[in-house]
Amino acid sequence: MTAQAGPRPDIKLNSVTCRFGPRTALRNVTLSLTERRIGIIGRNGSGKTTLSRLIAGLVAPDEGTVRVAGVDVCKDRKTAIRTVGILFQNPDHQIIFPTVEEELAFGLRQLGHDKPAARDGARAMLARFGRAEWHDRSVDSLSQGQRHLVCLMAVLAMAPKVIVLDEPFSGLDIPTTRALRRFLDGLDATLIHVTHDPGALTRYDRAIWLDRGTVAGDGPADTVLANYLNAMQEADDADADL
Numbered sequence: 001m002t003a004q005a006g007p008r009p010d011i012k013l014n015s016v017t018c019r020f021g022p023r024t025a026l027r028n029v030t031l032s033l034t035e036r037r038i039g040i041i042g043r044n045g046s047g048k049t050t051l052s053r054l055i056a057g058l059v060a061p062d063e064g065t066v067r068v069a070g071v072d073v074c075k076d077r078k079t080a081i082r083t084v085g086i087l088f089q090n091p092d093h094q095i096i097f098p099t100v101e102e103e104l105a106f107g108l109r110q111l112g113h114d115k116p117a118a119r120d121g122a123r124a125m126l127a128r129f130g131r132a133e134w135h136d137r138s139v140d141s142l143s144q145g146q147r148h149l150v151c152l153m154a155v156l157a158m159a160p161k162v163i164v165l166d167e168p169f170s171g172l173d174i175p176t177t178r179a180l181r182r183f184l185d186g187l188d189a190t191l192i193h194v195t196h197d198p199g200a201l202t203r204y205d206r207a208i209w210l211d212r213g214t215v216a217g218d219g220p221a222d223t224v225l226a227n228y229l230n231a232m233q234e235a236d237d238a239d240a241d242l
């Protein structure tokens, strides 16, 4: 389904610091990610979304560099959109078109497909998720979970080598989550999955645990997730970043 010609892309962050005004969202993070399934876990405000947006090239680091398959994803946007797809946590930050088909077709047009090919690609993706009848639906008429699925289908339709998913199952019901998991399991693309839920990362190759903008744990998912859960059980409720 996804294009995966050649070796798995290397996602390289070199001494990356990212600030928002007085807040440092990520501090001096260096990572080289080559596994097929990578989870990013951490508490609220630990820097997960910032890391995912950096990998997609949507945020520029204040210091350091981010390269995916050798591409500076922030500077070379044209290549970046072919290389990395991102699903935002909130679908309303992603959707720009009034109908479902237009939303799915947009990414394909960006990749250079003509209008009929983009429309056919959009419809094929809708059919794949059993949502063929959504093609002329107004996005406003869909629920939050349904809009989330539209965004995901739009990303998948572009068949990027790397897919960054920020809480991909939020708002989806159990059968839709199951269908989506199955679909994601079958993809050859590299998945970077940001979540609060360690259970969503079972059988992942690697997990990165972020804490206050730094890497608190990195390694085989089983080990990192167990350490994270232990730490969360011991965490003081008064320490919540709310």
Ligand SMILES: Nc1ncnc2c1ncn2[C@@H]1O[C@H](COP(=O)(O)OP(=O)(O)OP(=O)(O)O)[C@@H](O)[C@H]1O
Residues within 6 Å of the ligand: 020, 021, 023, 024, 025, 042, 043, 044, 045, 046, 047, 048, 049, 050, 051
């Ligand atoms: N656009 C922004 N403007 C100001 N501060 C920001 C912005 N984006 C992130 N931050 C700050 O950077 C830090 C990391 O935020 P980020 O959204 O990356 O965390 P997160 O781990 O994804 O959190 P959550 O699990 O709650 O979604 C937080 O302190 C947040 O307040």
